[in-house]
Amino acid sequence: MRRSVYIKTFGCQMNAVDSARMLSLLSKADYDVAPSLEDADLVLLNTCSIREKADQKIYSELGVLRRWKTLRDGRLVGVGGCLAQQAGEALRSRAPHVDIVFGTHNISKLPEMVRLAERRTPSVKIGMEGEMTHWETAPYLAEGAASSMLTIMQGCDNFCAYCIVPAVRGREVSRPSADILEEARALAGKGVREIVLLGQNVNSYGKKEGEIPFHDLLRRIAKVDGISRIRFITSHPRDLDERTIGLFSEVEALCPHLHLPIQSGSDRILTAMGRGYGRREYLSKILRLRAARPGMAFSSDFIVGFPGESEDDFRDTLSVMEEVRYDSSFSFRFSPRPGTRAWEMGDRVGPEESRERLRTLQSLQDRHSRERLMEAVGKEMEVLVEGKSPKGPGKLCGRTPCHKMMNFTPGRSGGHLRKVHVVSFGAHSLSGEER
Numbered sequence: 001m002r003r004s005v006y007i008k009t010f011g012c013q014m015n016a017v018d019s020a021r022m023l024s025l026l027s028k029a030d031y032d033v034a035p036s037l038e039d040a041d042l043v044l045l046n047t048c049s050i051r052e053k054a055d056q057k058i059y060s061e062l063g064v065l066r067r068w069k070t071l072r073d074g075r076l077v078g079v080g081g082c083l084a085q086q087a088g089e090a091l092r093s094r095a096p097h098v099d100i101v102f103g104t105h106n107i108s109k110l111p112e113m114v115r116l117a118e119r120r121t122p123s124v125k126i127g128m129e130g131e132m133t134h135w136e137t138a139p140y141l142a143e144g145a146a147s148s149m150l151t152i153m154q155g156c157d158n159f160c161a162y163c164i165v166p167a168v169r170g171r172e173v174s175r176p177s178a179d180i181l182e183e184a185r186a187l188a189g190k191g192v193r194e195i196v197l198l199g200q201n202v203n204s205y206g207k208k209e210g211e212i213p214f215h216d217l218l219r220r221i222a223k224v225d226g227i228s229r230i231r232f233i234t235s236h237p238r239d240l241d242e243r244t245i246g247l248f249s250e251v252e253a254l255c256p257h258l259h260l261p262i263q264s265g266s267d268r269i270l271t272a273m274g275r276g277y278g279r280r281e282y283l284s285k286i287l288r289l290r291a292a293r294p295g296m297a298f299s300s301d302f303i304v305g306f307p308g309e310s311e312d313d314f315r316d317t318l319s320v321m322e323e324v325r326y327d328s329s330f331s332f333r334f335s336p337r338p339g340t341r342a343w344e345m346g347d348r349v350g351p352e353e354s355r356e357r358l359r360t361l362q363s364l365q366d367r368h369s370r371e372r373l374m375e376a377v378g379k380e381m382e383v384l385v386e387g388k389s390p391k392g393p394g395k396l397c398g399r400t401p402c403h404k405m406m407n408f409t410p411g412r413s414g415g416h417l418r419k420v421h422v423v424s425f426g427a428h429s430l431s432g433e434e435r
């Protein structure tokens, strides 16, 4: 008899792809997707541990699932992802109702662990040996999806001072290019028009393995029949090279939007973070990208209140924002994670101060985001349709090449790619009409 699984995904896009792999594996092991938690026989939390708050959220979810499990016989709870990798057995000591704990390198063992749990045998697997040797081809794809993520590498060798990723995701491993291209072709064959290449540091793709360089990989994917848009995340500003920058003027399928996380605008703090680039180098790459593709949009990540960050350092971050005028950004207060170098660092910024800095940064970002959206009004833009818009009956939504969300009233054209005239904007999206 088939059972059903509900996966709750926290954190980054790597986790989103991993959840798709879990669904793919479990669908071959007699599990269908449950429409809601109430319908499910098995719940998996795919976790994130990048900040302390993320940890707390998972444990509070597990509290809710303790009761959920008692409401029907045979219900199972599993925890995967970064928190599972870090906590291992300790997670079951804190939450004994959890049946399965699987780390970031043990997703392929999930069906076997679920079988054990069905026979009331809990299991924990967090070994990182073997690394990523099993790259699933074309994992679970939602019906009619026009965009898909495609993992090209896993892990990271950078060990930025604040970051837990190398500890929970392991060292950098790149996937063979032939494998990636095969998956790109398979996705195009299923109707996918946009591919988002995924890795912790995509610009160092293949260097350890002697694979083709990243810019060659992009070129080859752009030639896959049916693929009209390519994006990639995450880029490391140090490793983004001239050949890749140049591609933005040559390869039309490369979308004119880049997520290029600077983290701080202060050279002193960037050095303390161990990022390997300075403010001037970063800004000059932005200029070269804008020269290669005029009108290019940028987004970034910021950490405020890193140990030792002074008011002057923080002002340097605000001035970088003024120079680039990012379309959007993700910003957080520094959160010390055990096992990272920053955990040991003194000279901490007080909570009130870092909260205030975050408020200042986010209100500047809101202003820039609004200005960027306003600039789009009156223009015609291509939208890749994602589905129904929550903004009203009959409306559709999708992303522009610059990655802005557009809600629009459709015309008669049909298809995934539509030309939409922008008529207005809201806090985070554009509104338009297909003519």
Ligand code: SF4
Pocket (backbone or CB within 6 Å): 156, 157, 158, 159, 160, 163, 164, 165, 166, 200, 201, 236
């Ligand atoms: S580049 Fe730095 S911040 Fe990004 S995943 Fe690697 S260690 Fe973490």
